[in-house]
Amino acid sequence: MPYQLPTEDQNLAVESFRKFLQAEIKPIAREYRDRFIPKERMRELTQRIAEFGLPGCTISVDYGGMGWSFTTQGMLFEELVACSCDIALCVMLNMGLTAMLVNARPEVRERYMPDALAGKIFGSICISEPDVGSNVAELKTRAVRDGDHFIISGEKTWITNGVYSDVLICTVRSEKGLSHILIDRKEHGYESRNIEKIALGSQSTAQIFITDARVPATNLIGEEGEGLRNTMKVFENARAHVGTLSVGIMRAALEDSIAYSKERKQFGKVIAAHQLIAAKIANMAIMLDASRLMCQRVFGLIDAGVRCDMEASMAKAFATEAAVKVCRDAVQLHGGNGITKEFNVERLLREAIIIPIPDGTTEIQQLIIARALTGVAAFV
Ligand SMILES: Cc1cc2nc3c(=O)[nH]c(=O)nc-3n(C[C@H](O)[C@H](O)[C@H](O)COP(=O)(O)OP(=O)(O)OC[C@H]3O[C@@H](n4cnc5c(N)ncnc54)[C@H](O)[C@@H]3O)c2cc1C
Structure with missing residues (x-):
C-alpha cells in the first residue's frame, strides 16, 4: 500500500484534537497518575472526547457516527494515546462497542448507539476467561436457549472497562457454537471486580461474573454460532x-x-x-x-x-x-x-x-x- 500524505481535513482534525487534549485532558491524566479515575469522572472525559469524533469516527452517518475513515480514526487515536494511554484504552473499548452495535438488531442498535457515540455509556468486549486466553475457541461461558431468551452463566477476566461497563459484548457458547450477545448490567445483571496491575491503573481491567443472566435472543450481535x-x-x-x-x-x-x-x-x-x-x-x-x-x-x-x-x-x-x-x-x-x-x-x-x-x-x-x-x- 503506497504511502499517502494526510489530507488538510485530517491535519485540521488532528491539530484541534491535540490542542484540546493538551489543555483539558492532560492535566487530569497527570492528576490521576497511577490512581483509578472514578466512573463519573471518566464519563465526563469520554463525553468531551466524543465531541471530537471518538468513539464514532468510522460509524456511518446513518447510525449517528462521523462516517470518517479508519485512517483518520487511527491518527486521532494516536493523539489520545500520546496524551494518556489509560484514557485511550477506555475509549478504544467504547469504539469496539459502537463497531459491534453496527451488527446488532435495529431495536438494540437504536437503543444503545446514541449514548455509546456520545461517550455516555461504557462498553466491554468479553472474550477471555480464567482458563481461556490464547485459545479462544475453547471458551466456556454458556448460553442456554429458553424460549426467546438465553440464560447466560460464566466468568470473564482481564476485561477492559469492566468496572465502568454499562454493557458487555460477551462471547458465549450455545448449542450452535460461539456467539456475541449484549448484556446490560442494570437489566440483566452481572458483577465486576477490578484487577490491580503494574500500570494502566487509572482505568479498569476487571473480572466479570455472570450468573443465570436472562438475556433476550434479540440481543445477539450477528447470527448465533458466527462468533x-x-x-x-x-x-x-x-x-x-x-x-x-x-x-x-x-x-x-x-x-x-x-x-x-x-x-x-x-x-x-x-x-x-x-x-x-x-x-x-x-x-x-x-x-x-x-x-x-x-x-x-x-x-x-x-x-x-x-x-x-x-x-x-x-x-x-x-x-x-x-x-x-x-x-x-x-x-x-x-x-x-x-x-x-x-x-x-x-x-x-x-x-x-x-x-x-x-x-x-x-x-x-x-x-x-x-x-x-x-x-x-x-x-x-
Ligand atoms: C491489559 C489487558 C487488557 C485486556 N483486555 C481484554 C478485554 O478487554 N477483553 C478480553 O476478552 N480479554 C482482554 N485481555 C486478555 C488478553 O486477551 C489475554 O491476556 C491474552 O489473550 C493472553 O491470554 P492469557 O493471559 O490467558 O495467556 P495464555 O494464553 O495463558 O499464554 C501464556 C503464555 O503462553 C504463550 N502461548 C500460549 N499459547 C501458545 C502457543 N500455542 N504457542 C506459543 N506460545 C503460546 C503466550 O504467548 C503467553 O506468553 C486483556 C489483557 C490485558 C493484559
Missing part, C-alpha cells in the same frame, strides 16, 4: 489499534528523551551531543516511524475493504515489542532520573510491557503470520 468468525474480523481492526497504543507510548517516550538529552549536560556538553545517545534517539525514532507506518497500512487496507489479518498481526507484534525496547532506552537515557516518579519514562515502560499481551500475544501473532506464509498451522 468465532466475527471475533477474527474484530481482531484485525483491534490489533492495529493496540499497535497504535504502543505508537502513542513510544511517541511520548521519544519526546521526553529528546527534551532531556538537550538539557542534561555531562562531560561539558549536553548528552544529545554524545554519539551513543544520538544513535539511541535515532533508533527510537526509526522504531516509532516503522510501527506507525505498519499500523497506518492496516487502517488503509481496512478503508479499502481488503482483509489484512497478517498485516494486522505484523503491526501489532512489531509495534508492541518496539515500544518495550524504546521505553527501556528512554529510561536508560534519563540515567537515575529515569527510574523516578518525577519523570514519565518509568511509567511509559511499565505501560509498554503490558501491551504485547492483549488481543493476541506476540507469540500468537507470530503463529498467525507464519501460518499465512507457510500455509501450515503451528497452533498446538
